Amino acid sequence: MALDKAAIEEMIRxxxxxxxxxxxxxxxxxxxxxxxxxxxxxxxxxxxxxxxWFFFPKNMxxxxxxxxxxxxxxxxxxxxxLKAREFNKRxxxxxxxxxxGINGSEGEWVPNINERRDGLSFMNALQEDDRIESVGYWGDxxxxxxxxxxxxxxxxxxxTMYLGVYGCFRHTSAYKDGMFRQDIxxxxxxxxxxxxxxxxxxxxxxxxxxxxxxxxxxGVKLDWYxxxxxxxxxxxxxxxxxxxxxxxxxxxxxKIPVCVRQGWYDHHLGSAIETWEALxxxxxxxxxxxxxxxxxxxxxxxxxxxxxxxGEDAFSSPALWFDEILRKNxxxxxxxxxxxxxxxxxxxxxxxxxxxxxxxxxxLDKDKKLCREMSSDNGECSFVYDPKNPVMVCGAESxxxxxxxxxxxxxxxxxxxxxxxxxxxxxxxxxxxxxxxxNVKLHVSSDAEDTAFYVKVIEEFEDKKSYNVRGSITxxxxxxxxxxxxxxxxGDVCEVNIKLWDIDWCFQKGxxxxxxxxxxxxxxxxxxxxxxxVWSLQKDQKKAKQTIYTGKERASVLELPIA
Numbered sequence: 001m002a003l004d005k006a007a008i009e010e011m012i013r014x015x016x017x018x019x020x021x022x023x024x025x026x027x028x029x030x031x032x033x034x035x036x037x038x039x040x041x042x043x044x045x046x047x048x049x050x051x052x053w054f055f056f057p058k059n060m061x062x063x064x065x066x067x068x069x070x071x072x073x074x075x076x077x078x079x080x081x082l083k084a085r086e087f088n089k090r091x092x093x094x095x096x097x098x099x100x101g102i103n104g105s106e107g108e109w110v111p112n113i114n115e116r117r118d119g120l121s122f123m124n125a126l127q128e129d130d131r132i133e134s135v136g137y138w139g140d141x142x143x144x145x146x147x148x149x150x151x152x153x154x155x156x157x158x159x160t161m162y163l164g165v166y167g168c169f170r171h172t173s174a175y176k177d178g179m180f181r182q183d184i185x186x187x188x189x190x191x192x193x194x195x196x197x198x199x200x201x202x203x204x205x206x207x208x209x210x211x212x213x214x215x216x217x218x219g220v221k222l223d224w225y226x227x228x229x230x231x232x233x234x235x236x237x238x239x240x241x242x243x244x245x246x247x248x249x250x251x252x253x254x255k256i257p258v259c260v261r262q263g264w265y266d267h268h269l270g271s272a273i274e275t276w277e278a279l280x281x282x283x284x285x286x287x288x289x290x291x292x293x294x295x296x297x298x299x300x301x302x303x304x305x306x307x308x309x310x311g312e313d314a315f316s317s318p319a320l321w322f323d324e325i326l327r328k329n330x331x332x333x334x335x336x337x338x339x340x341x342x343x344x345x346x347x348x349x350x351x352x353x354x355x356x357x358x359x360x361x362x363x364l365d366k367d368k369k370l371c372r373e374m375s376s377d378n379g380e381c382s383f384v385y386d387p388k389n390p391v392m393v394c395g396a397e398s399x400x401x402x403x404x405x406x407x408x409x410x411x412x413x414x415x416x417x418x419x420x421x422x423x424x425x426x427x428x429x430x431x432x433x434x435x436x437x438x439n440v441k442l443h444v445s446s447d448a449e450d451t452a453f454y455v456k457v458i459e460e461f462e463d464k465k466s467y468n469v470r471g472s473i474t475x476x477x478x479x480x481x482x483x484x485x486x487x488x489x490x491g492d493v494c495e496v497n498i499k500l501w502d503i504d505w506c507f508q509k510g511x512x513x514x515x516x517x518x519x520x521x522x523x524x525x526x527x528x529x530x531x532x533x534v535w536s537l538q539k540d541q542k543k544a545k546q547t548i549y550t551g552k553e554r555a556s557v558l559e560l561p562i563a
């Protein structure tokens with residue numbers, strides 16, 4: 001669901017009020033008086049001067065621990081000042097630097113590529129500041145990127161980083177098996193183009209060929225956006241070299257403790273998990289990954305479930321993290337913290353991600369049921385996918401413009417469209433605790449040279465209401481997590497395994513598990529035109545007949561990893 005400007009402004013106002021309340025609840029071990037804003041221009045290593053704000057608390061002796069942030073979002077000015085005031089009260093200095101070309105900083109705003117050198121120049125300036133004893137870097141989303149991209153090379157005063165809702169594996173955040181995560185990155189491009197864009201978002205997302213939408217609808221050429229939408233292979237040099245290639249190598253080189261904070265319904269979750277996996281064992285031992293029932297803004301986005309034990313710690317968590325490391329010189333022994341949806345509890349596995357060898361399988365059968373036993377009878381069911389009439393997103397894990405859809409939300413009834421095929425289990429006789437990656441293995445065919453298959457795992461409760469758990473997509477060209485495009489012969493039956501992002505979920509006794517299969521989930525993912533080739537270069541669309549096979553010879557199965 002797209003929001004109008006007034007609705008977005010109201011959401012921002014409510015968000016600010018909530019954050020102010022949360023900030024004021026941070027424990028006050030030290031009581032200080034907030035300081036005044038001090039503005040300086042700090043040069044980067046190429047001479048460009050970047051506007052930097054310092055806030056030093058009054059009535060405190062120097063040197064002090066300092067929280068540092070680098071930001072590209074001007075609409076966060078008041079929020080950053082609020083954070084600075086509250087951390088000043090707790091005896092921390094607070095430093096904010098505006099990214100190149102943003103809010104008075106010199107240079108041209110181009111996303112990503114200048115952040116490492118600009119950030120390290122900033123950290124080196126803090127290193128030389130006698131008023132600063134130690135530095136903790138804090139950031140969410142793009143503000144976390146500005147931390148990750150230099151985390152392996154920071155000077156000695158930088159003791160830790162607290163980085164949320166971002167990951168260092170950009171292709172994972174941008175694509176799933178050749179399908180572009182459009183609701184994130186097309187929206188981001190429109191809002192960070194450097195010029196105002198008034199074009200309709202959904203019209204922009206559906207524009208063909210997408211590689212020309214910037215000039216044709218937005219009135220500006222964005223080479224960096226064109227790069228994102230035309231380099232679809234994971235092993236393309238675009239993702240393996242340059243800034244993105246450098247970024248994904250950084251986690252393995254990080255030596256300082258890092259807190260990786262994520263939500264089960266944040267669009268960077270997959271990349272963040274890969275980032276955590278890439279940390280060395282030594283760094284993991286002093287770091288933490290925490291995943292709650294949140295979206296990209298840390299809002300609790302779980303409907304129809306008891307969540308009273310989630311807690312509200314979007315600001316107390318980093319404050320306590322910095323206090324422990326910067327003031328007390330302690331590191332965490334609690335390395336993994338996961339919220340289990342449905343059980344309303346926090347769990348603390350020794351390792352993450354959890355890759356359970358215990359799998360509970362539900363087989364698709366010809367009567368459109370999910371069965372614990374594989375049927376000996378073969379079957380098939382078909383639907384027609386028309387990209388001009390896509391299934392629209394309804395509950396998801398990787399949307400941003402359609403922010404109200406991100407989360408576990410109420411679903412429509414089974415088979416609610418002719419191009420949505422639903423398979424439903426009997427009532428569960430006991431709880432099922434799922435932890436890890438759900439896999440959906442399908443045997444399918446299509447009369448197109450390439451196409452997409454989208455799956456959604458749903459829990460149907462005894463009150464007849466249904467809520468999404470996890471969803472994901474694949475294409476025949478990138479089936480089975482292929483790094484590069486494959487060929488497909490129309491009509492051939494092939495096996496596709498669709499691995500869904502990790503989840504910690506308790507299916508309730510008496511509920512049913514439902515699996516919906518279709519070929520679109522717009523605009524979470526780009527529209528597949530049913531033509532072979534790079535999606536963003538396609539100029540036309542056509543319908544495709546999709547077939548799903550069941551039974552012993554061509555088994556299709558939902559595989560749940562059991563905690």
